[in-house]
Amino acid sequence: MADDYVYRTAITRLEVSDEQRVRLEETIAEWKRGCQIATNLAWNRCHEKSDVQSLAYDTLRERTDLGSQHAILATHQAAQAITGCIERRSRGEQTSKPRFTAPTVKYDSRTLTLFDDETVSLSTTESRIRCPLVLPEDDDGFQWQFLDSERWEVTESTLTADGDDYFLHLGFRRPKTDAQRTTAENGTVLGVDLGVENIAVTSTARFFPGGELNHTLSEFEEARAGLQRTGTRSAHRTIEQASGRQLRRVRDEMHRVSKGIVTEAVRYDCDRIVFEDLTHIRKRTEGAWGHRWAFRQLYQFVEYKAERHGIEVTQVGSAYTSKRCAECGFTSDENRPTREHFECQSCGTEANADYNAAKTVGMRYVRRGQQSSRRTGDGQLALKSGTVTPNGGFTAYPDGFEAEFTDKPQYATAPPSDPV
Structure with missing residues (x-):
């Protein structure tokens, strides 16, 4: 198989x-x-x-x-x-x-x-x-x-x-x-959210801006549209040549971002890097036609770079990651009034929307072990200021890491299960 x-x-x-x-x-x-x-x-x-x-x-x-x-x-x-x-x-x-x-x-x-x-x-x-x-x-x-x-x-x-x-x-x-092949969710997890404004954001608050990638894809799309309207053989040859150049530029950018993600995982001593399911990523992010290919390239690059450090890379379900509060678990369309801003309508937590989503993605994977029939999971999510467990346990990093208030969970018990 x-x-x-x-x-x-x-x-x-x-x-x-x-x-x-x-x-x-x-x-x-x-x-x-x-x-x-x-x-x-x-x-x-x-x-x-x-x-x-x-x-x-x-x-x-x-x-x-x-x-x-x-x-x-x-x-x-x-x-x-x-x-x-x-x-x-x-x-x-x-x-x-x-x-x-x-x-x-x-x-x-x-x-x-x-x-x-x-x-x-x-x-x-x-x-x-x-x-x-x-x-x-x-x-x-x-x-x-x-x-x-x-x-x-x-x-x-x-x-x-x-x-x-x-x-x-x-x-x-x-x-x-x-x-x-194992499904046990143990160890420390780095959550990663993918998007358009930011190519990737980690649960440790590392941002990888998407300006360069968006410019490359937009530039090529405009040129391709004009050449396709021309319809000549010469125009089609030009499209093929431009495709090669564009793919190389995107690939170089994905190499840079993947290296940064793996570096972040190594720095925070993570055992796993977790992305949301990439199946319908272009539709969810409202990205250009090339974003889906770029995200898949990024995932593959992270896989082989992480393997050198013994770090596993996997995906979790993408449902509600953009609307779910990473602090209290409340899920609502109103939690995300704009693309960039997240404001929980239940606990009042405010954060960058992509950062909140990265923490939600990582915690979804960690929570699996505690929801399994044997409850063998003993995982934790890596944040900028420490690690957090699904039941609200927070362990701060040693001196030298800058603490961030919104990293600390505001719930005393485990958050509600993911909505169906």
Whole structure:
């Protein structure tokens, strides 16, 4: 099962010759064409991978130069895109038939082979090519923790073109350890809230402003809209090139934020970093189209950075986190009069809305253990001035940490259970 594995992605540039570059360009072009053909055939007819494969595979083999396995992968990509449209439609969102324009192609264990000499073999529309990976000289480069370890195996990966450069998003997976499968909520937790004005806010009151990310996404969206109205082939090529630049800028920003979050968790001696469920994060935050991708990148970056410190990363349900008071547990739409401000209508607590949500997210995870049938949970939430438990216990940090009044719980007993 997918849930039994930990997944990571290591992005690595390829060293390609002029001849190899031509083959990769042809393969990407055929991949996009194959995905589009499969989508056109399956649209409004089916969306399960097996059904789309049965419907479109023979046509792809006849009308494209894709090999047999790449034809299968193209039908699966089409099925995934159609399923995404169906899910958005079920939430009342407008959708249209997917169009495949991104300069990418998917690979799996049958179409990609990673060798010990730091080269990779890739299937193309003609024959396989073998390219060296451009790896960091520093042994601490994050790619090495996957390449040098027998614990990690290569799984589905993506090749992306950016001008004359090619980047391989190598996918790795390994089975989860027993500790990662456990559901006991013990130890110290760092809660994290994600948003638009602030990319992330921690329960220890660390803010990561979203201005740079919002500017990048807004700038690209405006340029893309204008180019799409133009509709020429040149405009579509420009969109693809701009996509690559924009993705790199977003990725760099997510690396910076993820490093800050993990640093915060290490500083406060946390065992777990907890995010709210990312499933419908874009809709909840009212973010731009790229925010969902950015948040998922951030989560993945935090995962692999935290793993080096033995810190687990997980998600909890997102219901009511923006409307629930972290101090008394009272939940109401009126608690959040504006995007930035939180004011509890029951206990009167006032706070930055994102900060309140970060504490609510973290406490929701901590509270699980005390609500379990065995009541084995012994967790606590990390705050700026100390740690707090669900039953109101507060332990201040040693001298040197600045105390904050609103960190201290104002209830004498455990807060009410989460609303259903």
